[in-house]
Amino acid sequence: MGFINWTELFPGEWSSTIFILYVALFINQGVLVTLSQHEGKYQYNTVLVVLMTEVLKLIISTLLYLQENPMSSILHDIHKYRKVLTLYMVPSSLYCLYNNLAFLNLATFDPTTYFLLLQFRVVITGIVFQVIFKKQLATKQWISLIILTAGCMIKHLSFDFYSSFSDTNFKIDVNILFIFVQTICSCLAGVYNEYLLKSEGANVNMFLQNMFMYLDSILCNITILVIQGNIMQTFENAGSSILMQPMVIMIMSNNAGIGIVTSFFLKNLNSIVKSFASALELVFTAILCWLIFGIPITLNTALAIGIVSYAIILYSQNPIQNVYTRTREDSNEETCNLKGNEV
Template sequence: MLRVRWAELFPTRLSLFIFIAYMALFINQGILVTASQNAEKKYNYDTTLVVLLTEVIKLVASAILYCRNESPKKMLLVIYDNIALLGLYFVPSLLYCFYNNLAFANLTLFDPTTYYLLLQFRVVITALLFQIIFKKYLTARQWTALIMLTIGCMIKHIDAGGTNKLSDGHNIFSQMLSVSALLILVQSFCSSLAGVYNEYLLKHKGVSVDIYIQNVLMYLDSIVCNIFIIVFEGKASNTFSFASLQDVFHLNIVLIMLNSAAVGVVTSFFLKTLNSILKTFASALELFFTAVACYLIFGIPINIYTVISIFIVSISVLIYSQNPVDNQPKSVKAHQDEVLLLQEPSEV
């Protein structure tokens, strides 16, 4: 009989809350971005500026959260003491920078449900990178769950004859060979590598550093990376013009930035308390909640293939729950083992 090991999946109530919040915010992000498009599926605002301002909001939020208990001077001293970690965070910062900018581009090519579907290419990529970076090899059961997860996500848009149409009139196989699919693959790789590497910094290189300080370090790097891309593309004069700034300060655009900022902060807690493998399952579950939301909001139909996908992914999640990946920092794991030991009845 299958038994879900909830204590290993979600060590604390906070970790379960983080899991749910992560999914809800990501679903909301795809819907908000799609709703901000005009009739031609284009944006009437500078998306690179939105990404940059989002990183600024994340930085300010993390700094304020840290300074609730510590002084700004202490924060600056801690940042100075961890200047090497600041350098290491340039890797995930640059990858997330590419990911966030590609998200706007890809959501003009695909509806939110299809977009999250194709992003599931990152499932196996994440698993491979996880093994390489953490030297923790997945079991046959975990690989079975991951493969089923991928199949469940991909079957959503494959009809009986393999000719299901996507938004631009081509079948899914043509899409997979197109430039738009290449962009999705690049975005998937950026997401996977950034997530696993960020988890590595949170749990190993920076395990003794406050999570808010780690967020501050990454968002400082992210701002630099975004400015570099804007300058490199020769868009500085347009991006930082008064007209561009005026365009982004509309309610729907501000909501996109605030929601995206919340996603960034919650993601760091997700990787700190859980792991990047479970993050891929959260991303897969987002697909089906997004399908329902898009049906209600945009009228995008739910067909039998969506139902089949939900069933396969549900089974894969259940299989994974029997033997979840344990990748907590040693200090945290030791503390939990000590708590469990104290809770056990003593022998007389």
Template sequence: MLESEAGRWTSLFPTKKSLFIFVLYIVLSINHGLLVKISQVTETGLYDYNVISVVLLTELCKLLISLLLFCKDNPIRSIIDKTKENSTLLFLYMIPAFLYCFYNNLAFINLSIFDPTTYFILLQLRVLLTGIVYQCLFQKKLSNIQWLSLVLLTIGCILKELKVDDNVKKHSYGLVTGMVLMATQIFCSCLAGVYNEYLLKNDRGSKVNVYVQNMFMYADSIVCNLILWLTMSQHTQTAKSLDSSSINFWAILIVLNSAAYGIVTSLLLHSLNSIMKVFATAVELVLIALLSWIILSYPITWQTAVGVCIVSFSVVIYAKHPITKNGQKSKPINTNSSSDTVV
């Protein structure tokens, strides 16, 4: 019995490093939601730092980290040659970079409207949207068990929202606007993820070094965030300068945590697979509810508890029966399979 359990554990985490990355991924993901919520000004629920500049500095950190990782095995001069050879790919990455730019900035807005647990639960609706996109655009027929997991996911999210939290009622955006912004963020995530996967795995992208592709993505993201910052600063009299984020303690922590989270996500998918990433999401939902109660004093209502359980169950089912790319009926996935996808 013990040998069987040990073998199962080994199949999930082949090395101690993979287990460490799995745990670190969960910690950094939860940290982001908690840090953003803690950094809000209590009276207004907004931030006393420039959100766009925090996202911009995060992308800059990711770019520098990717550059260092690339230079570990390659001469720095080769970056110029790689960029010239793949200038078209650099341009194509502007599309997911633009979408992720909105996604990252909307995360701060939505976390100012919803409590962390609600935010994490609603964010899982991107699984539902992905299923619909594959069903409609790519003509991928979903199996009954896939639809069951998506229906459970929707029920769990609706159940959590039956009782609207007081902070949502009192927020200047309101619940309806908040749900629209949340839907926009989910749409950006879904569309960017599908397009990014295409760039990584098509004939051209599959031949390009992963770190080079990451640098293309982060460089384009920096450009998009700069444009967004310049646009918003012209229309907002109270806009803070780019340097204002550097003197805010919480902003610094958010930048460092987000940069580390982006890199660890790549390591997770490289060391394990995207299925384990979904399992990590189920663990996150439980932990974020507990930590939000302990640290931020958000109560765990029966709607929250049941919603977390249903959504966690649905994402695990979906992970075991994912959408296949060849249109065939999906089969349960071995969690020891590999994946080269990097985000």
């Protein structure tokens, strides 16, 4: 196989640092959310936490935008590109659902299982490109998707062949559907996001597009709070239930950091390195969950991690390419949008 060319994998001065931060922040998010639970439940309104996180991201994106543009240009540009602002409601609503489902799924699954099942997004992405864009997948791509699916299934196989199905097993199966919904939201939002970048939003400043994304996401989360009822009471209790809990503040800050680091990651590194990052996330999450929560690394967990990691690396050797003709400017504009809004 030969030796790894580390210079090619990490070409920039800060590339290795960005890579480490990227992996650490994603692992940290799952661990922090799990630590914030009390007997599998949250003592705070998770929708409100997602909303406040989006507000934090909006503030950061606005400050980055103001570094290159005067304050007076914000309202002018928002009015000028109001159609793009409206179009961003679609991926924003999908990411809103994704982020809220993340809390729900982490209350059901341990972080290791959660990250393992999220890798199924690779399979869904392949199906989306096969069906929507009529993009024929290569043999190696199909093999990697089949292997990845098998790895996710092995995690939930019981090696006790004499055990029978119970109500708990049925409950887990139902919650796996929520994981699938979460991965579908991620894939569809990414595809639609790229459509906006290459068409309607091609000439829009990338930080302004981030602002559009977060503004729309804030509206979506407010809508969920309204549906839940007692929205005024929810905001009144925010101080005691959220702002006074250091763990919740860490969750919001870590999530905002994910958005920033992801943009630098996608700009300075490539999809192959991202695949290695996903594999490392699985391994280190399993180790940390064992050390912090005492969750054992069972045989099926170890097998699932190994199989999924191999499938991801195999897939990265021949990843599914977008049907659009990409330019360097397109690539740079894409970096701050494809994944910066996911938990």
